[in-house]
Amino acid sequence: MARILISNDDGYHAPGIEALYHALKDLGDVTVMAPDQNRSGASNSLTLDRPLNVRQTDNGFYTVNGTPTDCVHLASTGFFEHRPDIVVSGINNGQNMGDDTLYSGTVAAAMEGFLSGVPSLAFSQVNRGWGEIEAAAQVARQFVQMFLEKNIRTALLWNINIPNVPLAELKGFEVTRLGRRHTAQNVHVMSNHRGEAHYWIGAAGEVKDGADGTDFHATAQGRVSVTPLQVDLTGYASMADTASLVNGLL
Amino acid sequence: MARILISNDDGYHAPGIEALYHALKDLGDVTVMAPDQNRSGASNSLTLDRPLNVRQTDNGFYTVNGTPTDCVHLASTGFFEHRPDIVVSGINNGQNMGDDTLYSGTVAAAMEGFLSGVPSLAFSQVNRGWGEIEAAAQVARQFVQMFLEKNIRTALLWNINIPNVPLAELKGFEVTRLGRRHTAQNVHVMSNHRGEAHYWIGAAGEVKDGADGTDFHATAQGRVSVTPLQVDLTGYASMADTASLVNGLL
Amino acid sequence: MARILISNDDGYHAPGIEALYHALKDLGDVTVMAPDQNRSGASNSLTLDRPLNVRQTDNGFYTVNGTPTDCVHLASTGFFEHRPDIVVSGINNGQNMGDDTLYSGTVAAAMEGFLSGVPSLAFSQVNRGWGEIEAAAQVARQFVQMFLEKNIRTALLWNINIPNVPLAELKGFEVTRLGRRHTAQNVHVMSNHRGEAHYWIGAAGEVKDGADGTDFHATAQGRVSVTPLQVDLTGYASMADTASLVNGLL
Amino acid sequence: MARILISNDDGYHAPGIEALYHALKDLGDVTVMAPDQNRSGASNSLTLDRPLNVRQTDNGFYTVNGTPTDCVHLASTGFFEHRPDIVVSGINNGQNMGDDTLYSGTVAAAMEGFLSGVPSLAFSQVNRGWGEIEAAAQVARQFVQMFLEKNIRTALLWNINIPNVPLAELKGFEVTRLGRRHTAQNVHVMSNHRGEAHYWIGAAGEVKDGADGTDFHATAQGRVSVTPLQVDLTGYASMADTASLVNGLL
Secondary structure, eight states: OOEEEEEOSSOTTOHHHHHHHHHHTTSSEEEEEEESSOOTTOTTOOOOSSOBOEEEOTTSOEEESSOHHHHHHHHHTTSSSSOOSEEEEEEESSOOOTTHHHHOHHHHHHHHHHHTTSEEEEEEESSSSOTTHHHHHHHHHHHHHHHHHTTOOSOEEEEEEEOSSOGGGOOOEEEOBOOEEOOOOOOEEEEOTTSOEEEEOOOOOOEEEOOTTBHHHHHHTTOEEEEEBOOOOBOGGGHHHHHHHHHTTO | OOEEEEEOSSOTTOHHHHHHHHHHTTTSEEEEEEESSOOTTOTTOOOOSSOBOEEEOTTSOEEESSOHHHHHHHHHTTSSSSOOSEEEEEEESSOOOTTHHHHOHHHHHHHHHHHTTSEEEEEEESSSSOTTHHHHHHHHHHHHHHHHHTTOOSOEEEEEEEOSSOGGGOOOEEEOBOOEEOOOOOOEEEEOTTSOEEEEOOOOOOEEEOOTTBHHHHHHTTOEEEEEBOOOOBOGGGHHHHHHHHHTTO | OOEEEEEOSSOTTOHHHHHHHHHHTTTSEEEEEEESSOOTTOTTOOOOSSOBOEEEOTTSOEEESSOHHHHHHHHHTTSSSSOOSEEEEEEESSOOOTTHHHHOHHHHHHHHHHHTTSEEEEEEESSSSOTTHHHHHHHHHHHHHHHHHTTOOSOEEEEEEEOSSOGGGOOOEEEOBOOEEOOOOOOEEEEOTTSOEEEEOOOOOOEEEOOTTBHHHHHHTTOEEEEEBOOOOBOGGGHHHHHHHHHTTO | OOEEEEEOSSOTTOHHHHHHHHHHTTSSEEEEEEESSOOTTOTTOOOOSSOBOEEEOTTSOEEESSOHHHHHHHHHTTSSSSOOSEEEEEEESSOOOTTHHHHOHHHHHHHHHHHTTSEEEEEEESSSSOTTHHHHHHHHHHHHHHHHHTTOOSOEEEEEEEOSSOGGGOOOEEEOBOOEEOOOOOOEEEEOTTSOEEEEOOOOOOEEEOOTTBHHHHHHTTOEEEEEBOOOOBOGGGHHHHHHHHHTTO
């Protein structure tokens, strides 16, 4: 029976992970290990300056006072007797498309599964607010079922964004590349009642590249966007230019 | 006069950022904005659930109760009257090579500069402990000086790792690709005096791909490794395979 | 219908607050507002450097990313349309007797109710582990019921410790004074796998004054200990001695 | 040579602890151990769910990623080879009078020294902003010098508030009792740019009891207020009333 690990970045109590758990629980030996708080925006952050605490809730979920990456890391490096065969992250409260993937804890949790060598899937709903979360959970179930039926055990990493519509209204699937966003909006300064200034990180930028073929475009057409990801950040295309500049240093 | 923004992930009080500041301060209008604590391993995490506080220290540094990415984000989205012309991150206490780049707050700070559209450089020393930090700071100065002299204003992102040796013993520069590591070592379980179990994230994995041409190889030869990075995580090479699997869903 | 506010320091998910809620819910208009994490040892700490987030769980509890004092403070200063008529804190996982009361978040939550002007009760079980938590909840119910029946609306603060035995085995109630503990045990030093030293706060000291009349003594006899508390820390008894020393300053 | 331990709640970098250190450093063997961040409002909170990290800064101060109480606790339970002979906390950025003492980390740090058995002094300036901090430091020096000259080694706890005026303008010392405040001002609700509500703890209440003899009154007259504190919260005066109510439970 396949060992399915579920995590997320919205915290173990979020409707998205609850729906995912219920959609997958009869497909294998399902374990949930997730942050004890909302850790949206956690990216791949790892907790290195303190040890982590793990608590098991009444419904059997494991919660960790750490990040999404911490959760999958623990689960993949010996916390449990057996390592997962597949890692499923989400379902996130809102899209993770384009440059969002760099900041997303949902994608990071799946990336940690990928780095540990197993198929790993990150699921997000395009709009916030959990509308049609059951439909999204059924989509996630289709993916996991396919991976189990085909017995895929090699490391791969898919980033999946699902429009918030009923299952019957989804317009199919599209394999996409990541789009791009404009730079983020300005910092928001707020003064509290004591006159102290505080700074909120501004909203993500508007879509800059949402051309045909991107995740932005596919979901705008009502399709489930499936973007295969890789984790080598090397900028191969600019190595020659880099070399000519670096030569100037000698 | 060029506006140089310095940040890091070891915190504003770390010897690496002090050395960097002193090496660069006469090259332009230098501002330091850095986390108020050690945030190693912070990756690209952004603080979204609370506003940030900014404090200026006696020596003029700005400290933020947030992540490296928060710092560069604030500085690039309107905290200061002017945005930086170049972002310099580090010098980190220990290497950021291969898969480390995904977790590194040092690289993330530079990546945030890159996403805002300016040249951005991340510097790390290969070994921990700050040995020969002045030499590393002089290397960083050479890079920044070149960017200023050539008046490079386009977004680029370089990840630079420097062996901990005196300046005269460095064996030149090499443009590299990222190597790869094996998966991380196992979680470490410790019981405290109250009998409660706590879990430390294990050490990074051993080098798996340190072949000629990688950052691991270049620094092992005593050279400064310069890896140009890009931030598109799309796995173009696996799009066809992904499509054939996804078709199975319909 | 009396407005009953419940809080604690073990976090909203702790068995003690669940049991308390179920024991009290038909006695009035019951609201639960509690920390989103275990905040044992939080004392009267208030969160002043950031705003607080409030989330409502599926079962209607309000959770706050803050301290026990934050929770009761919010509830008593306008978060809800109406302020509580009585504050009940606990049931804590382990005793709060003697000097423990200075560090206890459970007692602090009740103290915040007292400072806002209403009757406030802190409940703790003598032993950790939730043994006989239902019995403790029934004891708490008796107290609250009495306050409601007598329609007591004046500020008072009671610290109540309950032996972990079945209801029928409790040996009655005793009004007590706080005992005293010896100073705490030594700090515990631990090295993690990276050779970094970390320091755990040691256990509370042994009982130094557990004489007849103290909370330690009453509970050791199987009785429920009820200690009325006050919050004026002035050391009236030492004012004369202080004055003679301070005169030496002039 | 007397061992003087200095701590505070504003963090190791605050002007108040710097001034205190410089004023006391030739009076004995002075050690500074303080929180690595501003922990105002920390009360007596102890960190129990994770181990603490200690770092030594360039100027020899020890910083702890914990609370004021953690700092004095570590220093008093074996972190250093020798325990302190006297604990001095502050100088705080703003008054700690009346009910403030329950929330104050400055007072808590001194209280921890008192509980460990040594003379312990908490110093605060009446107004925020560090005006005349050198004068306050000189006042603190007078107190410590007196304790050392008289060789006082018994546990006592003084809470000292100093008007922000030049030394020559201070109108002497007064031994006081704590005043009282009205309940705190209402919670402040703020919506951020994403429309999410956040809640700031409101300001402390206005003075309710600032009669002759209180700390509020003494400082308003320009005098240094010295309030001896004790830590037994037992409400002896209400034990009889409590008993008559508790009898109703049987």
